[in-house]
Amino acid sequence: xxxxxxxxxxxxxxxxxxxxxxxxxxxxxxxxxxxxxxxxxxxxxxxxxxxxxxxxxxxxxxxxxxxxxxxxxxxxxxxxxxxxxxxxxxxxxxxxxxxxxxxxxxxxxxxxxxxxxxxxxxxxxxxxxxxxxxxxxxxxxxxxxxxxxxxxxxxxxxxxxxxxxxxxxxxxxxxxxxxxxxxxxxxxxxxxxx
Numbered sequence: 001x002x003x004x005x006x007x008x009x010x011x012x013x014x015x016x017x018x019x020x021x022x023x024x025x026x027x028x029x030x031x032x033x034x035x036x037x038x039x040x041x042x043x044x045x046x047x048x049x050x051x052x053x054x055x056x057x058x059x060x061x062x063x064x065x066x067x068x069x070x071x072x073x074x075x076x077x078x079x080x081x082x083x084x085x086x087x088x089x090x091x092x093x094x095x096x097x098x099x100x101x102x103x104x105x106x107x108x109x110x111x112x113x114x115x116x117x118x119x120x121x122x123x124x125x126x127x128x129x130x131x132x133x134x135x136x137x138x139x140x141x142x143x144x145x146x147x148x149x150x151x152x153x154x155x156x157x158x159x160x161x162x163x164x165x166x167x168x169x170x171x172x173x174x175x176x177x178x179x180x181x182x183x184x185x186x187x188x189x190x191x192x193x194x
Contacts, residue, residue, distance in 0.1 A: 005110040012103040018143040018187040020088040044073040137178040141186030
């Protein structure tokens, strides 16, 4: 890749949905799998075992209630992921909108040691991130993400002029010791009209 490389990315609702999915897979889902879900499954199993072993001494309504509660807790596990991703997307859009940065076209300048981002053209708000500050380089279908601290840069395949340019971008990041983490799924589809 050249000494300095410029790329413009659109941050719209689809981009924030993709970011929510990537954030879920990288950070929230592992946390839920190790902390919350085992607790819910254990609680559900305990209630179900108590309900079934004490079934003769309980009324049929109490037995049915225990079974239904256990089923509800087990069904809530996958539904909580969908709800969490939706909330992450809405929160990110609301925060960007408050700052006047939604929707936005962000220009990125990839230098030798840093990435400079500018929101709102040449006179807009600028930020600089060193490659060493980036925690993850992740891919979700046609989406690419650079996570650093609580923030992330979002790129879509359509932001690149060609497949070769995308490959060049990825090899540049890998040269900065940022191997790509491939996430499951394809992420949301960016419509051409967005």
